[in-house]
Amino acid sequence: MKKGKFVASEADRALFVAAAEAVAAAVREGHPPPGVRVRNDAVGAIRRAAASAGVAVNTMRHRYRRAVELGLDGPVREAASERRAQVSDGAPDNPAGRVTQAQREQALRDEVARLKADLTAALREGNEQDAILALVGRMAKHDPVPPAWLTESRTSGRQGPVTPEVPVVMWSDWHFGEKVCPDDVNGANAYDTDIARRRIDRLLASTCDICHNHGPGNYPGIVIPLMGDFISGGLHPELLRTDEEGRIPSALSVIDILCGALTRMADEFGRVFCPAVPGNHGRNTMRPEYKGYVHTNFDWLIYQLVARWFDARGDDRVKFLIPMSGDALFRVFSTRFLATHGDMLGVRGGDGIIGALGPITRGEIKMRGQSQSLGRSYDYLLIGHWHQMFWGPRVIVANALKGFDEYAGKALRAVPSTPSQPLFFVHPRRGITSRWEITLEDVQQGEVTEWVSVAA
Structure with missing residues (x-):
């Protein structure tokens, strides 16, 4: 050159x-x-x-x-x-x-100094993880027992002995801090922090409306799995360049939002149980690291600080399950669920025809086999990550609150979908009953003339 x-x-x-x-x-x-x-x-x-x-x-x-x-x-x-x-x-x-001998000794001293610096850096990284644990003031390695109301069948006075159902609403892939430019996706979506807050408010209001006005009622509480990717996190260079907020400001914003949102849910339903798992966008490493994975993930830190906020207030209506493995196993009545973000199913990519259906199905089979061998069998796998709603016989996939983005439009050529989050109800004998997709933007439809009509 x-x-x-x-x-x-x-x-x-x-x-x-x-x-x-x-x-x-x-x-x-x-x-x-x-x-x-x-x-x-x-x-x-x-x-x-x-x-x-x-x-x-x-x-x-x-x-x-x-x-x-x-x-x-x-x-x-x-x-x-x-x-x-x-x-x-x-x-x-x-x-x-x-x-010379003097040079040889100096070279050794330089090497010792370099090794000491490397050791100090390694120890400092370990101390930072310990400091995080001390900061949140919780025994993160302990998996708490889910609250009793999740597994106890109770009766109501409506038309005799009726057992109430438990609503489960999955909060997944908010990607707070990311910007989606409508011009880049042919007007199919727009996203920023203001839109995120509006959609979250609609999610809360719609959940309450469906449960109180269209559901079975008389709930012992509500389950809200926190499925990860709550911040964009600048995971890729283009996100670092275009994100509206960096990972730390985004994490602080999400902490405030979750504290308020979960308090509102506790006011509406009395008790809230949150299995919480980290996503890939929250990680603080260039590539996924599997040893101590949660300790380098902002989703985990968000969950710990939100849980600490409720503890400090003495509000025991909201309980968390934040497992070190990143996979949360819990039970609602007799139905067993395993929540994980969905990026570590042991499979990769789909194809241009069936999209993510292939890897999701293969991944569920692998997860089921591993879970059974570990004595952690489940009835339904709950995941996010794939940014599309899918109700399978053994898996429920949450759509993204963020919605359609430039990657989905250009790299995947995916069909745009309305931003949404899943809600379903669990009965002690019938398992999952009604299933809802809470849409977070109005769906564009044609003019409505009659309640039913036949095409000419």
Whole structure:
């Protein structure tokens, strides 16, 4: 590559200049400059500069190469000329950069310092996780027992001994902080923090309306599985560039929203039970990490802080199940549910015809087999992640509150769907009875003339 072809940012340019100066200093010490053959018992200038800077040799070599491409290697050329002049004038030389005892000791001290820094960083990461646990003030490794009202059958006075049902509404894939531009999706959707708040308010109001005016009534409480991906989290570079809010401001906003929303549900239904699992957008790592997964996930932190808020207020109407495994197993009467976000089903991608139906079905089969082998059998798998509503014989998939986005439109060529969240009722003997899709935007329909009509 010719000089001047590479374009560097100011920050990178400063690194390359520093690398050239470090190599020049090593040349002045007598170490062979880059391009000069190094004897077996000698240390080249780049290796010496890397040890002094506490970075890997390849890192120093890369930075110096960039310095050469940008024409920033002047100090090295000057140092090499000075060194050649000194040798020709009879100045004592360190032949071919042969390592002296003092240099050997200094290199060891530099290596020890680098290793200490790496160890400190590793310990600090572990301490941060411990600090989070201390901050939320909860024993996160303990899975609490679901409240008794979930499994106790009670009777009401309506038309004799009638056992009330339990409503279950899944809150999933809010992606708070993300922006969806309507022009990018042909007007099929728009999304920002204001729209998110409006849809959440409609979700709460519609849940109460359906349960109180169209459901069986006389509820012992309500179950609200929190299915993850509550924040956008800047998971991809384009999200980092376009998100309306960063992950920390978004997390704070969601904490406030959940505290208010769950309080409202407790006021309406008396008691609330929240199995809570993390999603992939909440993670704080570039790629999924499976050891201590929840401790690097903002969804988990959100749940812990919301639970702590209710504890601090002495409000025991809202209970949480926040398992370390990320899979929440619970029971409503005699029906068993396993809630997980849906990104770790052990399967990948669908196809252009059946979409996500294939991986969802295969993933449920794998989840069922593993759960049975662990003694954690379930009747229904509850997942989100796939951004579409699907009622299967053994799986219920929640749609996204965010709705249709640019990825679904361009990469998947998916059919747009109205943003929604699922609601269903569980009976102690009949299991799941009525199922509702709570739409969060008005569905566009033609003119309504008669309550029923026949096409001409």
